[in-house]
Structure formats: structure tokens, C-alpha cells
Amino acid sequence: MNTPDKKKKVKKPLTVEQQISRRNFISFATFAVLAGGAYEGWRWLYKSPPEATGGITAGARKPLRKALNKTELFFRRVFSDNHLVKTYPKSMAAKNVRVNSDIGMEAKDKFDPASWKLQVQKKGGEILQVTLQEIMALPKTEIIYDFKCVEGWDQISHWGGVRFIDFIKHFQLDDYTKMDYVGMETPDKAYYVGLDMPSAIHPQTLLAYEVNEKPLPLNHGAPLRLIIPVKYGIKNLKRIGTITFSNTRPRDYWAEQGYDYYSGL
Ligand SMILES: Nc1nc2c(c(=O)[nH]1)N[C@H]1C(S)=C(S)[C@@H](COP(=O)(O)O)O[C@H]1N2
Ligand SMILES: [Mo]
Numbered sequence: 001m002n003t004p005d006k007k008k009k010v011k012k013p014l015t016v017e018q019q020i021s022r023r024n025f026i027s028f029a030t031f032a033v034l035a036g037g038a039y040e041g042w043r044w045l046y047k048s049p050p051e052a053t054g055g056i057t058a059g060a061r062k063p064l065r066k067a068l069n070k071t072e073l074f075f076r077r078v079f080s081d082n083h084l085v086k087t088y089p090k091s092m093a094a095k096n097v098r099v100n101s102d103i104g105m106e107a108k109d110k111f112d113p114a115s116w117k118l119q120v121q122k123k124g125g126e127i128l129q130v131t132l133q134e135i136m137a138l139p140k141t142e143i144i145y146d147f148k149c150v151e152g153w154d155q156i157s158h159w160g161g162v163r164f165i166d167f168i169k170h171f172q173l174d175d176y177t178k179m180d181y182v183g184m185e186t187p188d189k190a191y192y193v194g195l196d197m198p199s200a201i202h203p204q205t206l207l208a209y210e211v212n213e214k215p216l217p218l219n220h221g222a223p224l225r226l227i228i229p230v231k232y233g234i235k236n237l238k239r240i241g242t243i244t245f246s247n248t249r250p251r252d253y254w255a256e257q258g259y260d261y262y263s264g265l
Helices: 004-008 016-047 062-078 132-136 164-170 174-178
Strands: 118-121 127-130 141-148 154-163 181-185 192-196 206-211 225-227 242-246
Touching: 016 062, 132 154, 132 206, 141 206, 154 164, 164 174, 164 206
Parallel strands: 118 242
Antiparallel strands: 118 127, 141 154, 154 206, 181 192, 181 242, 206 225
């Protein structure tokens, strides 16, 4: 028997419990769709081939590296070499400059700073050898800036040496600045960094032989270290042995461990 009620199909207002269960359903459905999308995205990334330069940067998937390289290019354009890193008065420089790590400098007894020569790899296999005396005869530049390590500490420190660009000009290496990268390695080749050319020839980048106006101690990279204020500490190679120029990325110790190759500030 038909009740008049059923025919009219009156829409009864939902009870509180019904409203809650409906909202729960919508929330879970939305979550499931988003989670599915995230999973598919991850699978896509996971299945995509690794980048071609796997050994140099730590073998990220191609699409991920593409995004990272876009980010790098963006920062390289924004922070071009017209931008100078902030400098500080001498009074603010740390008296006890922190010594961090010493990869490529372990064989302290085997290394003789007196017979050290900087080796610059030129085209056609020729090697330019430069003594510390020749480097110290060039105009000296000093910088007091906030040195930053990726491990989370920073310190205002005072360095002295020759600007890398002045070194290049003096030894008539100008042609090499048309290349994309500079590579630097310790004499034992255990620590090595790759630098984009604009950062290497930045006016604040130094081949440093002094800290706090005194000769660099061995643990800070004597006889010669890199001070590159536009980069994190990892790129500031201590005890430079060789310098190379290239259009492909030179090998880089920390990039091989997955750190950002550019490591700019
Ligand atoms: N040869 C060499 N250079 C190096 C390193 C290293 O382990 N070996 N460590 C880098 C890191 S991580 C930092 S923070 C700085 C520290 O420089 P400092 O010891 O003079 O403070 O050196 C950089 N240059
Ligand atoms: Mo560091």
C-alpha cells in the first residue's frame, strides 16, 4: 500500500551524523585521488632515465635534474657578477678562524709547501707552473666577509690574496675565461671542486695566501687556497694543486655526494 509520503519524495534535512559521514566520504575520496596522483608522479620520476652526467652530479633522474638546472640558471642570472657579497670592517673579523675539514690535506708530513708550485693546465697539454713568490708579487686584494658552511655555521673572516681574474690577466689566460667552467684539485687529487666561470672570475674571488694578514697556516690551505665568497664553504678549496678550464662540468667532490653542484649563495 502506497503512503502519500513516499510519492512526494520530501527531502528530509540530513541528521548531524549523516552530515559527518558525508564529509568524511568527500575527504577520503579527495585524499585518495591526490595520493594516487602523487604515487603516479613518483612512479613517472622513478621510471625516467637518470641524467647523462651521473658521475659528476649524483645521478638524479633526468626530469629532476632539468628542474634543478633551471633553478641554477635563474640564480645565475639574478646573481650576476655585478652583485657583490656584503663585506665587514676589520674589527668584526674572527680572531680564531675555524678550521673545518681537511680532505686532500691528510698527508701533512708528505707535503712540502716550499717546493709547491701551482699547475695550470693549458691547451695542448702544456702546463703553466707558478710559484707562490710570483703570486705574491701580484697586487694583493683583501676581503672580510661572512664565510658560510653548508653544515650550518658561518663566520666573518678576513682573507688576503690575488683576485683570480687578476691572476688570469697577468698570466694571459684571458682566452680560457670564454670556457664554461674552472676545475681545482688538491695536489693529491683527493678533494676537487668545479666552478661556473662567472663565479670564478667574480671580482671577490681570490687565490688566498693570508688569513688575518698573516701567512695561511697549513690547516687553512697553505700555500694557496680558494676564497670564493659567492659560494658555500665546500667550494673554497684549500691547498690548490691544479687548475683546469673546460666546457663540461669538472668533477666535484661534494656534488658527487649529492650536494648542489652550483652551491651558490
Ligand atoms: N682540500 C680541502 N678543502 C676544503 C675542504 C676539505 O675538506 N679539503 N673543506 C671545505 C669546507 S666544507 C669548508 S666549510 C671550508 C673550511 O675552511 P676552513 O677550514 O679554512 O674554515 O673548506 C673547504 N675546503
Ligand atoms: Mo663546509
